[in-house]
Amino acid sequence: xxxxxxxxxxxxxxxxxxxxxxxxxxxxxxxxxxxxxxxxxxxxxxxxxxxxxxxxxxxxxxxxxxxxxxxxxxxxxxxxxxxxxxxxxxxxxxxxxxxxxxxxxxxxxxxxxxxxxxxxxxxxxxxxxxxxxxxxxxxxxxxxxxxxxxxxxxxxxxxxxxxxxxxxxxxxxxxxxxxxxxxxxxxxxxxxxxxxxxxxxxxxxxxxxxxxxxxxxxxxxxxxxxxxxxxxxxxxxxxxxxxxxxxxxxxxxxxxxxxxxxxxxxxxxxxxxxx
Amino acid sequence: xxxxxxxxxxxxxxxxxxxxxxxxxxxxxxxxxxxxxxxxxxxxxxxxxxxxxxxxxxxxxxxxxxxxxxxxxxxxxxxxxxxxxxxxxxxxxxxxxxxxxxxxxxxxxxxxxxxxxxxxxxxxxxxxxxxxxxxxxxxxxxxxxxxxxxxxxxxxxxxxxxxxxxxxxxxxxxxxxxxxxxxxxxxxxxxxxxxxxxxxxxxxxxxxxxxxxxxxxxxxxxxxxxxxxxxxxxxxxxxxxxxxxxxxxxxxxxxxxxxxxxxxxxxxxxxxxxxxxxxxxxxxxxxxxxxxxxxxxxxxxxxxxxxxxxxxxxxxxxxxxxxxxxxxxxxxxxxxxxxxxxxxxxxxxxxxxxxxxxxxxxxxxxxxxxxxxxxxxxxxxxxxxxxxxxx
Numbered sequence: 001x002x003x004x005x006x007x008x009x010x011x012x013x014x015x016x017x018x019x020x021x022x023x024x025x026x027x028x029x030x031x032x033x034x035x036x037x038x039x040x041x042x043x044x045x046x047x048x049x050x051x052x053x054x055x056x057x058x059x060x061x062x063x064x065x066x067x068x069x070x071x072x073x074x075x076x077x078x079x080x081x082x083x084x085x086x087x088x089x090x091x092x093x094x095x096x097x098x099x100x101x102x103x104x105x106x107x108x109x110x111x112x113x114x115x116x117x118x119x120x121x122x123x124x125x126x127x128x129x130x131x132x133x134x135x136x137x138x139x140x141x142x143x144x145x146x147x148x149x150x151x152x153x154x155x156x157x158x159x160x161x162x163x164x165x166x167x168x169x170x171x172x173x174x175x176x177x178x179x180x181x182x183x184x185x186x187x188x189x190x191x192x193x194x195x196x197x198x199x200x201x202x203x204x205x206x207x208x209x210x211x212x213x214x215x216x217x218x219x220x221x222x223x224x225x226x227x228x229x230x231x232x233x234x235x236x237x238x239x240x241x242x243x244x245x246x247x248x249x250x251x252x253x254x255x256x257x258x259x260x261x262x263x264x265x266x267x268x269x270x271x272x273x274x275x
Numbered sequence: 276x277x278x279x280x281x282x283x284x285x286x287x288x289x290x291x292x293x294x295x296x297x298x299x300x301x302x303x304x305x306x307x308x309x310x311x312x313x314x315x316x317x318x319x320x321x322x323x324x325x326x327x328x329x330x331x332x333x334x335x336x337x338x339x340x341x342x343x344x345x346x347x348x349x350x351x352x353x354x355x356x357x358x359x360x361x362x363x364x365x366x367x368x369x370x371x372x373x374x375x376x377x378x379x380x381x382x383x384x385x386x387x388x389x390x391x392x393x394x395x396x397x398x399x400x401x402x403x404x405x406x407x408x409x410x411x412x413x414x415x416x417x418x419x420x421x422x423x424x425x426x427x428x429x430x431x432x433x434x435x436x437x438x439x440x441x442x443x444x445x446x447x448x449x450x451x452x453x454x455x456x457x458x459x460x461x462x463x464x465x466x467x468x469x470x471x472x473x474x475x476x477x478x479x480x481x482x483x484x485x486x487x488x489x490x491x492x493x494x495x496x497x498x499x500x501x502x503x504x505x506x507x508x509x510x511x512x513x514x515x516x517x518x519x520x521x522x523x524x525x526x527x528x529x530x531x532x533x534x535x536x537x538x539x540x541x542x543x544x545x546x547x548x549x550x551x552x553x554x555x556x557x558x559x560x561x562x563x564x565x566x567x568x569x570x571x572x573x574x575x576x577x578x579x580x581x582x583x584x585x586x587x588x589x590x591x592x593x594x595x596x597x598x599x600x601x602x603x604x605x606x607x608x609x610x611x612x613x614x615x616x617x618x619x620x621x622x623x624x625x626x627x628x629x630x631x632x633x634x635x636x637x638x639x640x641x642x643x644x645x646x647x648x649x650x651x652x653x654x655x656x657x658x659x660x661x662x663x664x665x666x
Contacts, residue, residue: 040656057656061580
């Protein structure tokens with residue numbers, strides 16, 4: 001059971017402006033049966049170039065119907081230039097909010113509006129912008145980038161809630177994560193490191209990684225690690241405290257220290273112990 | 276507003292007799308069944324009786340019944356018992372239409388070293404037995420096949436499969452949470468190794484289930500702890516619910532015939548009424564191979580959640596696809612496995628009746644649902660005057 005606001009319920013049970021405007025000035029059709037929702041938006045202008053009539057036909061869940069109904073109400077009385085400024089958040093706000101899993105319903109409204117305005121201006125079908133990332137729902141990288149930026153999205157789950165991308169076979173999760181990382185500048189410091197590092201840079205990054213990630217973990221068990229030297233891709237370290245006498249220390253070095261350093265600094269690093 | 280509850284594959288009403296049987300053990304008799312004193316011991320004796328009643332419903336020996344917390348725990352216990360008892364075998368088989376309790380467990384095992392064979396179904400939800408038999412191997416640790424599908428209601432030929440697997444000495448488990456209480460189930464006749472039962476699907480409360488383990492089946496506990504359930508499931512017994520489940524099994528045993536006759540005829544009346552009164556309505560699942568209480572109908576060109584919420588306004592409770600999938604964006608894995616086209620899959624509604632339903636309720640739904648469908652279709656861009664614009 002979704003927690004819908006009273007306004008969502010009202011617009012679902014008593015939708016406004018259902019149907020198709022006769023002889024419309026703008027038509028926008030988005031979505032498909034496979035997607036699970038689709039919206040056809042039509043509008044007509046009056047002599048002052050204001051939207052006189054806006055109607056919708058929607059295939060979809062309660063919040064898709066409510067979002068469409070809300071959109072038509074918001075459009076009536078606006079000029080096309082004003083209408084153009086409506087965002088998916090405005091639609092959701094008009095309804096007093098939507099459950100986060102249903103935000104894509106407001107995006108559906110925004111997309112239909114955009115297409116209808118394109119149509120009105122005689123710009124025809126909007127070309128597919130960018131490359132398809134999510135094959136299941138036909139979502140492009142550009143669309144994802146835009147939605148991530150507009151809504152400050154942080155996780156794949158949020159992206160799925162907004163534009164559906166990643167909700168099907170999940171094969172594109174890696175690509176979506178890349179877009180998220182790029183936008184949120186989360187590209188780990190390691191990324192530039194993957195290019196050629198100078199020796200100084202490499203040593204600094206190894207030290208930082210040891211201090212930030214590895215030493216605290218070893219210290220918890222009463223041990224520690226000291227960086228002795230870096231020779232090309234060889235990282236020479238000394239184990240201290242319980243680590244020095246621990247039988248599992250070789251495993252710790254190879255399976256933990258080396259892997260972390262490879263991830264964070266450079267994939268060709270090899271850790272060696274100096275007694 | 277009166278509720279018309281037609282979602283009994285999701286959960287059922289606690290029978291008043293069950294609640295009465297439980298109440299003393301939630302109030303005055305709170306003793307621990309394992310205690311030395313008689314105050315606890317009397318609870319233990321009630322659990323013995325409950326075990327006998329559950330066993331009687333499926334023609335098992337009481338010693339073959341392990342009480343658990345739910346159907347999911349029973350499923351996990353069965354599968355883990357089989358793979359732990361056969362550590363060298365790394366192949367497991369199930370169907371593409373299982374409940375998430377098995378589906379997600381198998382997906383987890385697939386990521387942890389097991390090779391999984393998913394047996395497909397046809398467009399009517401009928402299992403491809405040849406595919407199953409072709410994929411059995413010496414390496415197969417367990418085959419787990421649901422007795423009846425929760426969404427389509429289609430019943431799988433468990434007797435036949437059990438016979439085949441027994442001859443190959445392969446451990447066979449069935450998730451029978453939808454079957455037990457709706458169909459006669461006789462484990463002695465069927466001869467499967469393990470079978471899961473859920474309390475809340477047969478008018479007992481939520482939080483109690485059972486696992487049948489045939490004598491002689493290798494077993495290792497899933498919940499490791501105390502000596503309860505003869506060392507097969509640790510944890511203090513949920514005495515009141517177990518006693519309630521015993522009572523529920525006794526009751527439902529006496530209702531099996533009514534489910535096969537009165538409930539079946541109400542289901543047919545509902546199904547026929549809707550298929551007749553609504554154009555572009557399609558039945559999902561093989562008509563003559565289904566649970567007597569279940570019907571799953573697709574209303575083309577509209578979406579299930581919208582139908583459910585419109586019905587909710589009238590107090591009618593049903594579900595779309597499956598209770599577990601109505602929150603996600605895609606049609607249920609069951610309908611996808613059956614190859615139901617998108618035009619129909621999104622608008623599928625499952626009604627599942629019980630002995631508590633009445634003909635009057637059925638007639639109310641048959642009368643009130645068609646206008647809801649029409650209203651939503653009139654809003655749909657894919658629907659025009661009784662015909663479809665796409666395709």
